[in-house]
Amino acid sequence: MSGDVLARDVLDRAPDDRVQVLDPNGKVVDPALEPDLDPETLRSMYRDMRFCRRFDERMISLQRQGRLGTYASLAGQEGSQIGSTYALADDDALSYQYREHGALVARGLPWEYITYWMGHEDGNAALSEIDVFPLNISIGGHLPHAVGWSWAAKLRGDERVTVVHFGDGSTSEGDFHEAMNFAGVYDTPTIFFCNNNQWAISVPRERQTASATIAQKADAYGFEGVQVDGMDPLATYVVTEAAREKALGGGDRRPTLVEAVQYRFGAHTTADDPAVYRDEADIERWRERDPIDRFEAYLRDRGALGDGRIAAIEDEIEETVAALVDRAEDVQADPREMFEYAYAEPTPRLEEQRDYLDALRDRHGDDELLDYE
Known part of the structure; x- marks a missing residue:
């Protein structure tokens, strides 16, 4: 299927006409949309999805042991993160919120990234080597920046797109609408990827907006919105591939809003208690659509995966x-760094505090400093 045909077939549909390739049992429901991926690529996608789930479990365990800071779980969203990133060129830019660890896994996951969650800001710096913007904690604040980058790429004549990940809660922020409007006016090569996991912390999606879908919000800004089964990695792959063709191909270059419908299995973060606001029976219904189980069934049926490989x-x-x-736990923080980046030139008060710290270190040594009162 050519890029133009793919883009029309996938994107030129009603916002509530959800794109799906695999059903919850891993059976192909739309052969025309099944991507032509070789077995090695499919197995690599599966490996990365399994890696995401195990990485998630380990990070949560480390947080519970006090070895990691507050962490945002991705469990349940592996299909959208891996599927969408595999459809990109290696030098396409990624801008994400804070839950899309899978997008980084698909790019190689620098070991330094873990140190960010351990409290080292330097862990963000390594992401630039894989064309990923730093992790963003402010809700929706990264969207205008992503659009600005993609506009710059267009002005330079680069054949690159920006994929910006965000949650359904971000669509209630002004930054979302400003970014969408700017992208629509200037035809920026931006793919807005909304990970609709049904909850913005404890607020359900239906209380976020009166719109029937998030995808239809693109209509107001003059470009296409498409809804996809976010727990189907092949569906998110073909939708992202089509959106990339739309952003770069031919004279009608337009952005796209993708609404990936999925579910967050775990808590919003390790500081959250979802039992307060969610029904366990509802979670179990969504677990029947687990993206890893679904994809594994598909690969087994194709003969691309077996017990030995797994x-x-x-x-x-x-x-x-x-x-x-x-490797991440071997990194030791230098307390002096807290004084280096607050101001272009240190203030007298800052210098006084830094000198006080130096005196304590000289007197007690770094090993005893944390115990000093």
């Missing part, structure tokens, strides 16, 4: 995650 993948993931954590 066991080997599990072993490799366990070793890799353990090595990443060990």
